[in-house]
Amino acid sequence: MSSVKLSFAGTTAITGVGYTAFSKNSGRTVTSLAIEACRNAINDAGLRASDVDGIVSFSWAGDSVNGQAVATGLALPGLNYALDMSLGGQAPSFAVMHAAMAVASGMATHVLVYRALNGRSGQRVGSTQPNSPTTQYRIPMGFIAFPQVLAMWARRYMVETGATERDLAAVVLQQREYAVRNERAITKRPLSLDDYLAAPWVVEPFRTVDCTSEVDGACAVLVTSLERARDLAVPPAVIDGGAWATGQGSGLDPSDQLSWPDYSRNCQSMLAPRLWASSTLGPREVDFAEIYDCFSAVVLMGLEGLLLVDRGEAGDFVRRGETKPTGRLPVNTHGGLLCEGYLHGMNTVAEAVMQVQGRAGERQLARHESCVVSSGALMDGSAMVLRVDK
Amino acid sequence: MTGPVTEEEMPVGLAPTVDIDSAWWWQALDAGRFMLPRCRECCRHFFPPISSCPHCGAQDIEHVSASDEGSVYSWIVVHIPQHPVFDGTPPYTILAVDLAEGPRIFGRLLRGGPVQPGAAVRLLPYRVQEHALIGFELLSDVAAADRS
Numbered sequence: 010m011s012s013v014k015l016s017f018a019g020t021t022a023i024t025g026v027g028y029t030a031f032s033k034n035s036g037r038t039v040t041s042l043a044i045e046a047c048r049n050a051i052n053d054a055g056l057r058a059s060d061v062d063g064i065v066s067f068s069w070a071g072d073s074v075n076g077q078a079v080a081t082g083l084a085l086p087g088l089n090y091a092l093d094m095s096l097g098g099q100a101p102s103f104a105v106m107h108a109a110m111a112v113a114s115g116m117a118t119h120v121l122v123y124r125a126l127n128g129r130s131g132q133r134v135g136s137t138q139p140n141s142p143t144t145q146y147r148i149p150m151g152f153i154a155f156p157q158v159l160a161m162w163a164r165r166y167m168v169e170t171g172a173t174e175r176d177l178a179a180v181v182l183q184q185r186e187y188a189v190r191n192e193r194a195i196t197k198r199p200l201s202l203d204d205y206l207a208a209p210w211v212v213e214p215f216r217t218v219d220c221t222s223e224v225d226g227a228c229a230v231l232v233t234s235l236e237r238a239r240d241l242a243v244p245p246a247v248i249d250g251g252a253w254a255t256g257q258g259s260g261l262d263p264s265d266q267l268s269w270p271d272y273s274r275n276c277q278s279m280l281a282p283r284l285w286a287s288s289t290l291g292p293r294e295v296d297f298a299e300i301y302d303c304f305s306a307v308v309l310m311g312l313e314g315l316l317l318v319d320r321g322e323a324g325d326f327v328r329r330g331e332t333k334p335t336g337r338l339p340v341n342t343h344g345g346l347l348c349e350g351y352l353h354g355m356n357t358v359a360e361a362v363m364q365v366q367g368r369a370g371e372r373q374l375a376r377h378e379s380c381v382v383s384s385g386a387l388m389d390g391s392a393m394v395l396r397v398d399k
Numbered sequence: 400m401t402g403p404v405t406e407e408e409m410p411v412g413l414a415p416t417v418d419i420d421s422a423w424w425w426q427a428l429d430a431g432r433f434m435l436p437r438c439r440e441c442c443r444h445f446f447p448p449i450s451s452c453p454h455c456g457a458q459d460i461e462h463v464s465a466s467d468e469g470s471v472y473s474w475i476v477v478h479i480p481q482h483p484v485f486d487g488t489p490p491y492t493i494l495a496v497d498l499a500e501g502p503r504i505f506g507r508l509l510r511g512g513p514v515q516p517g518a519a520v521r522l523l524p525y526r527v528q529e530h531a532l533i534g535f536e537l538l539s540d541v542a543a544a545d546r547s
Contacts, residue, residue, distance in 0.1 A: 135481075143447055145415040149532050150507045152493045154481035161495055165473035168516045210490070213476035258453060267446060267503055268453055272473055272495075 013286040017109035022238040022245035023362045025054025025231040031350040034130040035225035040074045043125035044082035046227035055242025058083045063090035063117030065108045067100035072132045090117035099385030101354040102393045103253045108232035124355035125227035141262030160212045163306035165272035176324025178205040180305040188344025190372040195222045195350040219305040224350030246365040249396045250288025254280035255389035276390030277314030288394040292316040296376040299361040301354045302345040307386040354384045404525040412527035424448045428531040435465040446502035467522035469496040474514045511537025
């Protein structure tokens with residue numbers, strides 16, 4: 010193991026976690042949400058704002074504010090590292106790794122990573138028509154928004170692996186069960202298979218309940234060296250390994266799938282070999298998984314892409330209950346983006362950290378020493394392995 | 400049953416936002432010619448049109464006539480279109496088609512069904528305002544209909 014040597018793997022950690030409330034209409038600016046989540050993460054770690062000297066963030070089509078706005082609002086004395094990425098769900102793990110690289114290289118000491126948006130009351134990614142070079146080949150005919158883009162992948166995945174709507178249903182039903190134990194979750198009404206099958210279509214093969222819930226809110230984590238993290242207020246979640254990757258033909262813009270050969274294998278399949286080569290753990294050794302889930306089918310593709318189960322076995326794995334709290338590999342313990350809300354996967358990372366730290370309250374897993382967390386569902390994406398301090 | 404798209408079959412749509420790399424391709428389609436860019440170095444077709452070959456990186460690109468045949472790679476049935484122009488239209492199908500020359504392209508399914516993976520399709524362009532857009536008809540279904 011660890012044939013890919015990363016300077017930050019095993020030497021950096023995530024410490025504090027901060028959230029705002031998640032809502033359908035925050036009535037606040039994105040700047041205000043970002044500052045609150047970041048302040049909460051700093052306080053959670055037992056640090057002062059003046060300890061922070063780096064900020065990493067990401068936004069989609071200009072839906073957020075940059076790190077320097079947050080630094081200004083927090084009255085930081087200055088910054089030694091700042092990065093604002095124009096990315097969506099592929100970014101959260103990548104953003105944390107940028108922070109970890111800044112720490113491991115010595116450029117910065119304590120680095121905030123956040124995602125903030127009014128994703129429901131403001132600019133909604135689910136119905137946004139991006140102005141990019143390849144939308145001319147789909148929008149005129151009515152192939153417009155992300156639910157449709159991801160549905161095209163889901164259909165091909167189902168054709169190739171034999172996955173059925175019962176497999177998609179199993180993902181949705183189980184994540185609803187987790188969401189009941191999550192006070193933050195926007196969608197927590199328990200769902201039966203009959204309820205699932207009766208839900209209206211958005212774009213086949215997705216029903217309304219297969220789609221994430223857009224929310225207003227913010228979420229932040231604080232990254233520092235493992236050595237420093239050991240002295241802070243919460244246990245370190247050690248960054249044990251990580252990867253960002255894509256393959257050839259990743260497209261002319263972030264929603265261009267025309268040049269991607271295989272819609273049944275996304276970025277998680279591309280990054281998995283490097284991810285596990287960078288980690289001290291293997292794919293069948295982690296205790297749980299937090300898998301990016303803008304749509305239900307992405308969980309199945311992630312389970313297989315990350316090599317957590319064999320190709321074509323994800324649906325059966327979920328239907329057997331293996332991803333429940335008592336199963337072999339609990340998955341999306343906060344209810345996922347489907348139920349907790351669409352913070353573009355920053356909250357997926359935060360949940361992974363809270364579970365590893367043993368602070369997930371009512372939904373805390375019994376086995377939580379290590380996990381894999383993924384970010385992204387299309388051509389490019391990222392993932393990390395997190396673990397307790399040994 | 401082949402031939403142009405009839406008035407009743409013509410779906411609503413939007414005008415494409417043409418750019419400098421794609422103008423020739425749209426102009427050809429508007430004039431009734433389906434073309435693809437092809438690399439003079441590696442001789443492979445590609446789509447969408449850009450100034451270099453996504454297979455080998457060469458910049459020597461030619462524009463060639465393409466066949467009108469392909470097969471279904473994937474498909475979606477849109478019930479909530481997410482754009483007001485399509486509001487109130489019945490559910491419609493968008494195909495991802497692998498063309499006989501290799502590249503993948505999207506198009507509206509205008510005739511035939513139900514869709515099967517790998518099903519043969521033929522290009523059936525349709526018009527929105529003065530613009531030609533990509534549509535397809537399912538050939539297997541056409542053949543079955545002709546036999547009955």
